[in-house]
Structures are given as C-alpha cells and as structure tokens.
Amino acid sequence: MSPADPAEIWTYLRQDPLLWLTATLVAYALGDLAFRRSGRRPLVNPVLVAVVLLALLLRLTATPYERYFDGAQFVHFMLGPATVALAVPLHANLRLIRSTVWPMLAALVAGSVTALVTAVAIGAAFGLRGETLLSLAPKSVTAPVALGVSETIGGAPNLTAVLVILTGITGAIIATPLLNLVRIRDWRARGLAVGVAAHGIGTARAFQVNETAGAFAGIGMGLNALLTALIAPLIAPWLVALLAG
Amino acid sequence: MIVNLVVLLACQLAGEVAARAFGLPVPGPVIGMALLFAALVLRPKLAARIAPTTSGLLSHLSLLFVPAGVGVVGHLDTLGRDGVALIAALLLSTVAAILVGVWVFLAVARLMGTPE
Numbered sequence: 001m002s003p004a005d006p007a008e009i010w011t012y013l014r015q016d017p018l019l020w021l022t023a024t025l026v027a028y029a030l031g032d033l034a035f036r037r038s039g040r041r042p043l044v045n046p047v048l049v050a051v052v053l054l055a056l057l058l059r060l061t062a063t064p065y066e067r068y069f070d071g072a073q074f075v076h077f078m079l080g081p082a083t084v085a086l087a088v089p090l091h092a093n094l095r096l097i098r099s100t101v102w103p104m105l106a107a108l109v110a111g112s113v114t115a116l117v118t119a120v121a122i123g124a125a126f127g128l129r130g131e132t133l134l135s136l137a138p139k140s141v142t143a144p145v146a147l148g149v150s151e152t153i154g155g156a157p158n159l160t161a162v163l164v165i166l167t168g169i170t171g172a173i174i175a176t177p178l179l180n181l182v183r184i185r186d187w188r189a190r191g192l193a194v195g196v197a198a199h200g201i202g203t204a205r206a207f208q209v210n211e212t213a214g215a216f217a218g219i220g221m222g223l224n225a226l227l228t229a230l231i232a233p234l235i236a237p238w239l240v241a242l243l244a245g
Numbered sequence: 246m247i248v249n250l251v252v253l254l255a256c257q258l259a260g261e262v263a264a265r266a267f268g269l270p271v272p273g274p275v276i277g278m279a280l281l282f283a284a285l286v287l288r289p290k291l292a293a294r295i296a297p298t299t300s301g302l303l304s305h306l307s308l309l310f311v312p313a314g315v316g317v318v319g320h321l322d323t324l325g326r327d328g329v330a331l332i333a334a335l336l337l338s339t340v341a342a343i344l345v346g347v348w349v350f351l352a353v354a355r356l357m358g359t360p361e
Contacts, residue, residue, distance in 0.1 A: 017359035024315075028308045044301055051314040056316055057353030058323060067316055072312035078302065079309045081253040083274035084260070085299035103354040109345030126330030132323055136334055148272025153293040156285045158316025159323060160292060165314060170339045178340060184347045189354070193346025197339050200306060220346075224342065232295040 014063060017092040018222020020071025027053040042205055044174035047108060047165050079144035083225070086142070090222040093215055104192055108220060112227045113197035115140035126242035133244055135159040137236040138228055139167040145225040149232045164199065172205035187212040196222025252291075256281045301340035 013019045031049030038044040058068055069076070090097075097104065116137055123136050136157035138146040143164045150160035175194045184190055193211030194202040199221045207214030256261065259280055261273030269276065285292050324331070 024311055025308070028311055047311055048315055050308075050311045051317065052285040054315045055348050056320045058315070065316055068315060069312060072315070073308055076312040079313075080257045080274040080277070081250070082306055082309055084253045084256045084277040084281050085255075085295075085302050087278045087285060088279075088292060088296060088299040090278075091282055091285040094286075100354065102357050103350045107346045107350035110341045111348040114345040115338055115342035119334050119342045121336040122337050123330060125331055126327075128327055128330050129332070132327055132331075133340060136331065139335060141341070142306075144306075145272060145275055147313055149343070150272065156323075157290075157322060158313055160323075161310055161313035162317040162320070163335065166312070166332075167335050167339055168337055171343065174336075174340065175343060179342060179347065182344065182347075184351070186347075186351060186354070189350035190348055193343045196269045196333070196346050197342035208340055209248075218353040226279065229271045229275040235305070241339075 001051070006014075014067065014124055017071035018200065020063075020068045023054060023073075024058060024072045024075055024147075025052075033125065034097075035091050040208065042169055042201070045165065045169050045201065051162070051242055060203055060210070079147070083142075083144040083148075086222050086225065089218050093219050096215060097219055100188060103189070104216075107189065107192050108196055108227060111193055111220070112140070112224050113235075115197055116228065117234060117239065120236065121243060122240045124240070128156070130240070132159065133240050135238060138232050139163045140171075140197050140199060140222055141228045142225050146199075149229055150156070152233050155238045156165065160224065165201070168198050168201025171202040175202060175205065176209060179211045188216050191216030192220040194198055195222075196224045199224070246298060249295045252281070252295055253298070253302075254279075256284075 003061045027050040028046060030053060031046035034049050035044050035046045058065065072170065119136050119139055120133055124135050126131055128136065131154065134153050135150055137153065137155065138149040138160060141149060143161060146160050146164045147157040179190050187210045191206045194206050195217030203214065203217035203221050206217035256277035257274050259351065260277030263276050264273045265267065325361060
C-alpha cells in the first residue's frame with residue numbers, strides 16, 4: 001500500500017464513525033478535566049464544554065450534524081439502558097422514601113407541575129411559540145427522559161437537550177444562595193426540591209453541599225422522570241395551545 | 246456484565262414494546278425503569294448483582310447526552326432569536342420550582358409530624 005496524502009486520509013476519516021465517536025469521548029474528557037481543575041464549579045459543566053468544543057469542530061471542518069451523529073450514535077444509544085438503570089439508586093433509597101413518603105410525594109407533584117407550567121407560561125409571555133415552547137416543557141427532567149418526552153409531545157429533542165443542561169446548571173448555581181436567602185435549613189426538603197427542579201446536575205451539586213440533600217435530590221430526580229413522562233404529554237400540548245395558540 | 250446488560254436491554258425492550266402496543270405517551274425506557282424497579286422490589290438480591298454495571302453507566306450519565314446536545318448546531322438560529330426568552334423562562338421557572346418544592350415539603354412534613 002502506497003502512502004496516501006493527508007487529504008485522502010481526511011476523506012476516509014470524516015466518513016468513518018470512528019472519528020466522531022473518538023472526538024465525542026475526547027471532548028467530554030477535556031470538559032471533565034476543566035470541571036475538576038476549576039474546583040467543580042457548576043458553570044464549567046463538562047457537557048456544556050464538550051458540546052461547545054464539538055460544535056466548533058463541526059463548524060471548522062464543515063461537517064454536517066448527521067455525519068457526526070453516525071459516529072456519536074453509539075454513545076447516544078446508551079441513554080436508553082442508562083434510563084432503565086436509574087431504577088437501582090431509586091430502589092437503594094427505598095427506606096428513605098418510605099420514611100418521608102407524603103412530604104416527598106407532595107413536593108414532587110408541586111415542584112414538577114410548577115417547573116413545567118411556569119416554563120411554558122413564562123416562555124409564552126416572552127413570545128415563544130410552538131416547537132420551541134414544547135421543547136422547553138420537559139427542561140427539569142433528567143436528559144434521557146426529557147429527550148423522549150420532547151419527541152413524544154412534538155418538541156425538538158436536540159434543543160431540549162441543551163435546555164435541560166442549561167436548567168441543571170442554573171439550578172446548581174442558584175439553589176444554595178436562594179435557599180439560604182429564604183432560610184430553609186431542612187436538607188431533605190432542599191435536596192428533593194433541587195433534584196426535581198434541576199435533575200442530575202442539581203443532584204451532583206446537592207451531594208457536594210450535604211449527603212442527605214444529595215440522596216433526596218437523587219430520589220427527586222428519579223421520581224420526577226417518571227412523573228413528567230406521565231403528565232407532560234397530557235398537560236404540555238394543551239397548555240401550549242392555550243397560552244400560545 | 247453481559248447478563249446485567251441483558252437485564253437492562255430486556256427491560257428497555259419490554260418498555261418500548263409496551264409503549265407501542267398500548268399507545269402509551271411515556272417513553273419506552275421510562276417504562277423499562279418502572280419494570281426494573283418492580284423487579285428489584287420483588288427480588289432485592291438482583292440489586293447487588295446489577296449494581297456494578299448500573300453504577301458504571303450512571304457515573305458517566307452526562308457523557309451520554311453530549312451527542313444530542315451537539316445537535317444544538319441545528320438550532321443556533323432559534324437560540325439567537327429566542328435566547329433571552331429561553332434564559333428568562335429557565336431561570337424564573339427553576340427558582341419557582343425549587344421554592345414551591347421546599348415549601349410544600351416542609352408544609353406537609355409539619356402536617357404529618359415527620360421528624361427531621
């Protein structure tokens with residue numbers, strides 16, 4: 001085999017799934033490194049860093065998203081099994097759930113409905129319509145479930161993915177100052193509310209602040225995934241038609 | 246490891262089939278999660294068996310939504326046009342959801358007399 005010139009190698013690489021699969025993992029590893037170097041600041045979110053790096057790379061190399069996804073789909077596929085796996089931490093916290101079942105369920109329903117209704121209502125008040133508004137509705141749910149919900153109700157899953165990440169970062173940044181401001185000291189309540197409103201990124205932040213808060217945040221995230229998957233398809237299209245029809 | 250992956254994939258597959266067969270609005274993997282949860286309640290020993298696989302998967306959960314997140318390149322015009330509205334909705338809605346969540350939790354805990 002005679003040596004090929006770089007242009008030919010590039011032609012091969014950009015069509016092969018291997019390149020974009022590798023790029024996805026490298027970008028995430030860099031994002032994770034930046035996150036740990038920053039002292040785990042919520043703003044330096046590994047996913048956000050990875051998304052920005054990859055988006056710049058796609059633009060620089062004039063690669064269409066569809067070709068990128070041919071490689072990245074192997075990572076994307078694992079979202080399904082990962083969603084199923086959320087049952088395990090939920091089950092591990094079963095005793096904690098049983099001991100405070102009513103406050104938790106009440107806060108779950110109230111927080112979940114508030115997150116959904118206020119997102120759509122405020123978005124509509126600011127002039128958002130149709131697909132964009134529907135993409136916003138499941139923003140507080142953990143990403144794998146939010147993408148599924150967005151697709152089910154007629155949103156744009158890719159847009160939802162970014163809105164979910166931004167919601168998580170927002171929740172992680174504001175939760176501690178906000179809850180200190182209103183003088184809430186119950187770690188169970190704080191954790192659960194953050195898990196419901198800001199899913200995994202909020203949960204990770206809650207674990208940094210307090211162990212109990214972290215456990216309750218994880219429960220809030222898991223239960224909200226189930227609840228939003230059930231209620232969003234019933235409420236969101238109706239609400240969007242009502243407020244922005 | 247393989248058996249554990251089969252457990253997860255089988256739950257997801259059953260969830261996808263159930264969602265379509267009964268026309269449920271819930272994503273298949275969420276039904277799969279509920280099925281696995283039911284299985285764990287019925288057979289608690291299963292948890293210790295599959296925990297190594299699931300915790301490995303969940304510790305890298307955020308990596309898994311990078312490919313979908315990169316899809317934002319197709320929505321940059323939406324983000325540019327509606328950026329302010331989207332950020333306002335995210336911020337205010339997150340504040341509202343957190344506050345309503347903690348207040349309802351504390352109110353019901355007080356009502357039920359659940360000790361801290």
